[in-house]
Amino acid sequence: xxxxxxxxxxxxxxxxxxxxxxxxxxxxxxxxxxxxxxxxxxxxxxxxxxxxxxxxxxxxxxxxxxxxxxxxxxxxxxxxxxxxxxxxxxxxxxxxxxxxxxxxxxxxxxxxxxxxxxxxxxxxxxxxxxxxxxxxxxxxxxxxxxxxxxxxxxxxxxxxxxxxxxxxxxxxxxxxxxxxxxxxxxxxxxxxxx
Numbered sequence: 138x139x140x141x142x143x144x145x146x147x148x149x150x151x152x153x154x155x156x157x158x159x160x161x162x163x164x165x166x167x168x169x170x171x172x173x174x175x176x177x178x179x180x181x182x183x184x185x186x187x188x189x190x191x192x193x194x195x196x197x198x199x200x201x202x203x204x205x206x207x208x209x210x211x212x213x214x215x216x217x218x219x220x221x222x223x224x225x226x227x228x229x230x231x232x233x234x235x236x237x238x239x240x241x242x243x244x245x246x247x248x249x250x251x252x253x254x255x256x257x258x259x260x261x262x263x264x265x266x267x268x269x270x271x272x273x274x275x276x277x278x279x280x281x282x283x284x285x286x287x288x289x290x291x292x293x294x295x296x297x298x299x300x301x302x303x304x305x306x307x308x309x310x311x312x313x314x315x316x317x318x319x320x321x322x323x324x325x326x327x328x329x330x331x
Contacts, residue, residue: 161280165304169261171330172303173200177260179307179322181207186315192216194320197327198257220253252288259285259292260322262306280304289313300325 175198182191192207201222208215216229220238227234238253255265264270264287272286281304285292296308305325311318 161278162275162282165280166263168303169263169305170266172261172328173331174198174327174329175261175325176327177305177322178324179320181321182319184317196257196260203253203257218253222254225253252290255288255290259287259290259311260306260309260320262294262297262304262309301328303328 177194177196179194180191181194183189190209192209195206197204203218203220203222205218206215207218216227219226219228223238225236225238252265252268254267258265262282264273264285268288270285270287272284273282274284275281276283281297282292282294284294290311290313293310293312294306294308295310296306297304298307299305303325305322307322309320309322311320
């Protein structure tokens with residue numbers, strides 16, 4: 138399952154304030170930026186020019202640390218991906234790999250370029266803070282993203298649901314070139330902010 142790795146108000150006196158939709162989006166984004174510990178589970182389907190695969194996924198986020206477990210039918214080809222925000226470790230069966238996320242040759246050398254530092258933000262429905270936003274399209278209410286473009290990726294948000302005090306994505310698609318990943322997140326839990 139190495140295929141997995143293919144994969145920004147202050148107001149001034151006398152100036153008009155942000156539009157109501159901008160305020161809604163700003164509040165929503167700030168709430169999710171504070172959400173630092175969570176668990177999400179569901180399914181992922183990936184299609185590239187060379188292959189198409191699907192897996193069950195379990196993502197656990199604890200601050201900057203991520204733990205992702207992917208498993209195919211009957212537990213075959215179970216893969217775990219762990220990151221502390223600086224290093225990435227991938228285990229698949231007996232195979233083990235470790236990379237420095239700051240290595241500029243990482244994507245080219247290993248033929249994958251998943252933006253690991255951005256993905257946990259995208260899953261929550263917000264842009265990653267470390268990269269400029271190329272484009273952001275909000276829903277009619279001006280609260281939720283419909284499409285985000287960042288780091289060369291397009292993230293289409295197709296469905297949100299309430300989990301506790303949070304509105305979180307339950308269906309999204311990531312694409313870059315000919316690579317597409319469809320993600321369905323059925324459950325969000327262990328939601329906490331510092």
